[in-house]
Amino acid sequence: MTKELSYTIEEVSQILKVSKLTVYDLVKKGELPVFRVGRQMRLDAKDLENYIENHKMNQRDFSSPAQVVPPRKIEAKDSRNIVISGQDIVLDILGKHIEKYSDYKTLRSYEGSLNSLIAMYNGTCDIVSVHMFDGDSGEYNLPYIKKILVGHPYILINLVLRKAGFYVQKGNPLNISTWDDLSKKHVNIINREKGSGARILLDEQLRIHNISPKVIKGYEHEESNHLSVASAVSTGVADVGVGIEKAAKMVGVDFIPLITERYDLVILKNPENKHLIHIVKEILSSPLFQSEITSLGDYDHSKTGSIIYETF
Numbered sequence: 001m002t003k004e005l006s007y008t009i010e011e012v013s014q015i016l017k018v019s020k021l022t023v024y025d026l027v028k029k030g031e032l033p034v035f036r037v038g039r040q041m042r043l044d045a046k047d048l049e050n051y052i053e054n055h056k057m058n059q060r061d062f063s064s065p066a067q068v069v070p071p072r073k074i075e076a077k078d079s080r081n082i083v084i085s086g087q088d089i090v091l092d093i094l095g096k097h098i099e100k101y102s103d104y105k106t107l108r109s110y111e112g113s114l115n116s117l118i119a120m121y122n123g124t125c126d127i128v129s130v131h132m133f134d135g136d137s138g139e140y141n142l143p144y145i146k147k148i149l150v151g152h153p154y155i156l157i158n159l160v161l162r163k164a165g166f167y168v169q170k171g172n173p174l175n176i177s178t179w180d181d182l183s184k185k186h187v188n189i190i191n192r193e194k195g196s197g198a199r200i201l202l203d204e205q206l207r208i209h210n211i212s213p214k215v216i217k218g219y220e221h222e223e224s225n226h227l228s229v230a231s232a233v234s235t236g237v238a239d240v241g242v243g244i245e246k247a248a249k250m251v252g253v254d255f256i257p258l259i260t261e262r263y264d265l266v267i268l269k270n271p272e273n274k275h276l277i278h279i280v281k282e283i284l285s286s287p288l289f290q291s292e293i294t295s296l297g298d299y300d301h302s303k304t305g306s307i308i309y310e311t312f
Contacts, residue, residue, distance in 0.1 A: 086129030112196030190238035
């Protein structure tokens with residue numbers, strides 16, 4: 001283990017054989033100290049070794065009577081660590097503003113919408129971004145949040161509006177333009193992972209259009225982010241994929257817009273988050289933040305900062 005000077009979060013999760021969200025939770029609690037290299041968090045190899053040694057259980061641990069171990073005291077600096085979950089670059093800008101105008105230190109998790117929301121329910125995420133389409137109501141996010149965050153008070157705030165649709169090869173040689181086109185035998189798709197907003201959009205559209213996933217060629221082939229899906233289309237690995245407009249322009253594939261999705265933020269309403277909610281509201285409503293979003297292109301901030309729903 002000492003051959004490596006430091007590890008990424010993903011490498012730590014592989015070494016410990018746990019999910020990345022579990023690692024982020026340990027970081028948030030201060031049990032795994034990290035440092036930053038640009039936007040990336042890294043963990044010193046010696047610190048990982050110390051963590052493993054401190055959590056080893058020997059035979060005596062199992063044979064001796066159970067002992068009550070007091071919880072580790074969380075220092076003030078630990079309580080200022082917050083985890084923002086989601087993949088859009090807008091979240092990186094939000095994290096930068098949060099650190100600039102408060103004492104919070106932001107950590108990033110790159111899980112999809114559904115998995116991020118479940119992580120929030122389990123207490124391992126502080127700000128979750130969601131874009132989950134409900135085919136029955138035609139509404140984004142709230143139908144899912146109401147079912148998952150049962151018993152938790154929360155606030156839902158709009159971050160941006162953005163276009164979602166198809167990535168297709170330059171010139172759209174297969175003339176793909178509708179959800180029904182995905183079922184054609186000569187069309188090969190690249191899918192997103194289960195729990196991502198793009199995967200939910202696809203599955204809901206297939207359901208309401210009465211299209212079985214079994215007839216979709218490439219349905220089982222998954223990638224974990226918008227850029228990877230767009231790149232698969234660009235290189236000819238697939239003919240079409242579902243994602244957002246920004247990634248299409250970054251990779252250089254054509255984009256067929258199909259829906260305007262509401263990309264929202266969820267924060268639990270509790271005493272610990274009262275100041276955080278205030279900070280996020282102020283940032284989202286500020287001209288400076290909105291001008292940065294405008295400069296990126298392909299985002300609509302007309303509803304940015306609007307409270308979509310709030311429990312009382």
